[in-house]
Amino acid sequence: MAFKPIWYVLITPVGGTAQDVSFYVSDMTASGGGGLGSSGSPPSGGAVAIDIQDSTTDQASTFSLNLWDHENTGLLTQFGIGDEVQVWTDTRESQSDITETATVTTAGISVPVKAWLSLSDTSLQTSTSVDGKMWGPFAPVNPDGTIQSPPYRWIKVNSGSATVTYKAMPKRLTGLVTQYDTGQSGPNFKAIALSGQDYTSKTMNVLVTGAYLNQTYDYIIKDILSIYFPDITTNHVETGAGTVDYISFQSKAAFDAFGQLANMAGWDWYVDENKDFHWFSAAENPNPIVLTNTGANANVLEGSVKVTVDGTQMQNKITFYGGSYESSARTESRLGDGQTTTWQLTYPIAKYVSYANASQLTPQTPTVSVNGVAKTVGQDGIDTGMDFYISTGQNYITQAQGATPLASGDVLTVTYTYWIPLIIQQQVDASIAQFGVFEGAMTDSSQTNTATAVAMVQGQLQQHAWPIVYAACDSWEPTFASGQNVQFNLPDHGLNDQWMRVTQVHHQMSSEDYIVTVTGYGQQA
Template sequence: MITITHNGTDITDKVSLDGFEINDERNSTRDTLNFTVEKQPSGFTPVLNAEIIVTKDSVRIFGGSIISMQTAIEAAPTVIYSVDCVDYTHQMDRKLVIERFLDQTVEDIITTLVASYAPTYTVANVAAARVISRISFNRLTLSECFDKLAKLSNYSWYVDYNKDIHFFERNEEPAPFNLSDTSNNFVFSSLRIKSDLSQLRNIIQVQGGDQPTTSRTTLAAGDGAKTEFPTNFKFSSTPTVTVNGVSKTVGTEYIDTTGFDCYWSFQEKYVRFDPTAIPPVPTGPATTNIAMTGTPLVPLVAVVPDNESVVTYGEFEHSVIEKSLQSQDETITRGLAELEAYAAAITDASFDTYTPGLKSGQLITIDSTLHGVTADYVIQSVRFRPFPNGSAIDGVWSVTLASTASMTLVEALRSLLKKEELEADEMEVLLAFYRYADSGNGDDTVDDASYTTRPYYLANGAGVVSAGTPFICNFAKLEA
């Protein structure tokens, strides 16, 4: 039995189930409800911002508020209201957050934010013990705050239909049921599983950040006129320079302008000699007389193959450049993460079910011998369409899934993320604005007005003229 209330009043018999639809998209995306009301004269009229709750057998399957309406008249006097609703996330975002937190767990931060900015909401399903070193929220909605925390901690979140916040490790919240050939909890003929090799990658070439290596020396020969010599490397620090074995003073190009024998450019990889210190032609049997020695920066590089995938499908190479990687181990781990996501065929799925309880972001397992699949999937969306009240079945949920391998690499890179210090701070002043209401009034009267003739001059309180220059009144100069 489907029941719909509008600000606590049952309006089930006022709502047309044709076009009635609940859409639950991935996690923090707001869920929506769409329905129509055919209003007769003196009949029910929906109200913007009204709370809408939909229950099935007393269990909530939607909770939120009306955010927009559109009217149409097909046959007078009936007015058709097309009503759009969003879940409780919309009401939660009414206030802007201005806060900074130091060395607190994600769970404690969310608890504090909800208590301060959305006290009618609860945090019973927030489970995140990871510590954030520093984070600030500068005029953000609660949704934006949760998004920021989720990005830092690799978690997901949503607001359920009872106004409770769920904040959980990505792809770790299990669905209330799984699917098999004999589970009898989905429309058997509706299950569709798609396999796709278009994103196959089984040899990953990863280039990380630049790291210093062993010291190198670049040799060059002077000719008595040339002033600029390439170093061939980006040295990690100022190199040493000798000419005919004699050390030269080295400044930094564009920063130091005078006082040095030569100047080193990191980006352009050269040493330029001052006109007063131009290297001469090598003497004797020597072919070079300039030595530029430093520690070069070289990129971290790793080639990571998946041999089993290569044997099955052949070689499919892919290149990744990620300058944030700071060690060889991290570079290899990055390649392994890419293989985890793309070294096998990607499978997506969809099905219909009459069983409620599925929510986007939940992890569900399909174990089907007939389809030849045993895999975990992440629920991407859930759409509910009711059947007329009195039907043997209340309605159907249409569910779309994505294999865990086809999800964003944020999930696959969890091992890298856990090594990083969790910190996000814009280092800016948090500005809070407050409104004050104030007013005042006054009046004045003149009992006996007296007048003088021009010109008018400035005078002090005793009436003594302080200057002989006429003054300006209302932008007009007053004089005789």
């Protein structure tokens, strides 16, 4: 069982206005094939008219779109890199699926896809060949003559009247063109293939710099978006992920910064088809439809199931190597003997050490006293006129040259701070007991907060401490979306109503088929 698709596609050239190209979207089967062909060879194969790979978190969603300029309108030169593409798609479903009815005028109603039936402005007739139903995207006309926000799917015409039954068509993607190819095989077969990525890809091209202290996850996300992405809204940025003690980004791609926050919180994110940012708990966002290949509710295409259990990415013991953080103040005392002018301290003094992250912080200046009387201290080779000097990167303090050595019994007191390298190690004992040790390492020299580092390691362990189950299958259900949690009931493959997080939904549409490939992953049950 499968459904035929319908679609509505708008392309907005850079600096231009939106153009409805639904009429030209085609798999080009009407020309005898599906490929673009060339001047020397005709189209061949059986191309997909629209291909959308809806992804979340680890990569941007992608799309490809084939347009056939069968009316020789100059379509090949109208679009280019950076153009915005909006796509609505759905299936031609049963009459029982219709839930809304409205009476509209006939003006402006059409089904702008050449392979399908069409309604003219002057005639609204029922076609008995399709049992009174006409499929396709259209924009109903309001009483004042304005067009309602497109698009809708399903047109069911009642014979002899202007009553049209319709339902809103889901929007699948808003993206930007990153590549296009043109081809021609005859004067009446000119085609252009557009491909690109959704608005999530914009976060890959912008570097973020900033630091946040005791701020909630949603605050950090909204702040980054307001500074770097004012065109992306935040209507679906949820609260409740908790508070970040400290985190800093130094020229880090926003995509990676959002991914780091998601990994720490155990949440998920993406930019949707309306250019709105979604930040939500990965444990929530369920889809009520179960993907199953058994029983009366089977909705998985036979022979399409693939399940992989992967232990190659396991990490159940992780060591995190961060930057360095400043210690609390430490006080040490040394005794004079009438001869010694240089004393060794336990650690190099932070103020005079070029260490990981030292350049980003202002460490405490050390204090020095002799028998309780304050003395001046500076950096050897740079400062002058001081009582004591400290060499860069060394744990020694020295009296000024020519000064009288401290007498026997004199007490030299130094209060200073030093750098502590941030090293965190966490493990999952239950996984180690079952599978043995699988060690991994994480490195982020910009990270100096212990609590944040622990959260990052815990997020990594949650994803990799156990074997991962990947499942993919084809269905005709178009309601699945990346980021959802879906039950996979594929008992002959060892999955019994197992909840899995959807990482990709692949929509492929031709004139005859609408196939949806759903890919999810979860930990081995």
